[in-house]
Amino acid sequence: MQMSSPLQPNARKQLARLDRLLQRAYGTPEALLGNKADPLDEAVYIILSYQTDLARFGETWSRLRAAYPSWEALERAPQRQIERVLREGGLHRQKARTLKRFLASVRRAAGSLSLDMLHGLSDAPAERVLTRLPGLSWKGARCVLLYSLGRAVFPVDGNTFRILRRLGVLRRSAIYRRRSLHDALQDAVQPARRKALHINLVVHGQRTCLPVTPACFRCPARSACAMVGVSLEARKTGVATTTPPGTRSRGTGSGATNPRE
Numbered sequence: 001m002q003m004s005s006p007l008q009p010n011a012r013k014q015l016a017r018l019d020r021l022l023q024r025a026y027g028t029p030e031a032l033l034g035n036k037a038d039p040l041d042e043a044v045y046i047i048l049s050y051q052t053d054l055a056r057f058g059e060t061w062s063r064l065r066a067a068y069p070s071w072e073a074l075e076r077a078p079q080r081q082i083e084r085v086l087r088e089g090g091l092h093r094q095k096a097r098t099l100k101r102f103l104a105s106v107r108r109a110a111g112s113l114s115l116d117m118l119h120g121l122s123d124a125p126a127e128r129v130l131t132r133l134p135g136l137s138w139k140g141a142r143c144v145l146l147y148s149l150g151r152a153v154f155p156v157d158g159n160t161f162r163i164l165r166r167l168g169v170l171r172r173s174a175i176y177r178r179r180s181l182h183d184a185l186q187d188a189v190q191p192a193r194r195k196a197l198h199i200n201l202v203v204h205g206q207r208t209c210l211p212v213t214p215a216c217f218r219c220p221a222r223s224a225c226a227m228v229g230v231s232l233e234a235r236k237t238g239v240a241t242t243t244p245p246g247t248r249s250r251g252t253g254s255g256a257t258n259p260r261e
């Protein structure tokens with residue numbers, strides 16, 4: 001049975017227009033997101049980002065690096081100790097367990113604590129290696145490909161999913177945890193614009209199209225937005241709204257909290 005596309009028929013055009021609007025408003029502030037050039041660093045950074053806002057996981061990253069200057073030191077550390085280091089960042093037990101399993105899997109797959117061998121693989125095999133590692137989804141794998149390996153991929157995080165549903169680029173029935181959704185969106189964005197649009201969408205989700213209280217009244221993409229699932233109050237004032245069907249608000253519950261997964 002053939003599955004219907006998660007995209008609306010005019011998605012490509014909408015994405016191109018959105019790209020222009022967000023680029024004008026935010027200008028691709030890549031440094032703000034703090035992604036890493038080394039693929040192993042980036043993978044750990046992405047694991048720390050799960051269901052946490054940018055400021056918190058940036059601080060958690062700094063604490064982790066201060067406590068464990070090498071990944072070998074983190075590999076040797078007891079899980080309980082890692083949990084204490086990660087405590088302020090949220091989901092500390094889950095993330096400590098995932099990091100231990102992740103590093104053990106990297107060592108098994110690569111023979112050392114390095115993902116440098118990915119440089120020699122093309123996109124699809126590199127993505128397969130990454131998604132087999134504990135803690136990395138398609139989004140996480142594509143972040144490593146994009147930021148550390150310079151590949152023209154389009155990671156779809158929680159911000160992107162929420163915004164594109166509200167805009168009407170995605171069908172209401174679209175499901176985040178389907179590979180077809182990640183692939184269809186990637187195909188719909190020009191390779192040369194994937195990185196910039198991804199960055200601008202993350203920033204838009206952090207500053208304006210917030211999970212619970214989107215600030216539609218001052219939104220640079222307002223003219224292109226169907227505001228699916230957004231209440232009238234939020235359109236006018238940004239003080240109250242409903243969450244689009246199928247989109248969970250994850251994180252600490254604050255309207256300003258934006259999951260990166």
Ligand code: SF4
Nearest residue numbers: 166209214216219225
């Ligand atoms: S108009 Fe509102 S719902 Fe649409 S993208 Fe902007 S902030 Fe989000």
